[in-house]
Amino acid sequence: MKTVFAALILMMSTFSFAQSEVYTGYFSSKAVGGYDTVAYFTEGEPVEGKSEFQTKYKGANWYFASQMNLDLFKQDPEKYAPQYGGYCAWAVSAKNDFAKGDPEHWSIVNGKLYLNYNQNIKDKWNQDVPGHIAQGDKNWPTLIAK
Known part of the structure; x- marks a missing residue:
């Protein structure tokens, strides 16, 4: 059993x-x-x-x-609606994976809302926001298709 x-x-x-x-x-x-x-x-x-x-x-x-x-x-x-369905934007971009997005750790870039897992991760996100957005936009369609 x-x-x-x-x-x-x-x-x-x-x-x-x-x-x-x-x-x-x-x-x-x-x-x-x-x-x-x-x-x-x-x-x-x-x-x-x-x-x-x-x-x-x-x-x-x-x-x-x-x-x-x-x-x-x-x-x-x-x-x-937040980008990447409200999942952590850094995880989607840097890890090509899902992680929860925290509504307290957010940013608006070019009129779009992005959430991150916590402040430490948001700090990583902030190091290359345009690069993370470009990679996240590339990763997102394949992540949700799995």
Whole structure:
């Protein structure tokens, strides 16, 4: 019985699951950890969304701080959704792999939102932002096709 249980655990490892196009965490359906992606552009800082202002997009639930932000997102989700589905931009570019993006470690570059895993990783990202974006844009289509 223990052997069967161990085999099931191995089969359920994170490597056996296909990655979603939008990062939500394992036990959540919230994109960007429930933060309002429009607020990064309008407020210049992360703002937590509210459950009364939400929509579905690319299989995830997106939360917003206001009806106005929800409406802006619905009009043009690609403008406000983070690049690489909210996964860590540095991991996508430098490692050609997935890692969670943290809504507190972000940047907007050329009108696009990028999230990183933590401040240390964001510092690495900041060392060559144009290079990381070029490599990430190249890696992303093959990562989500796996």
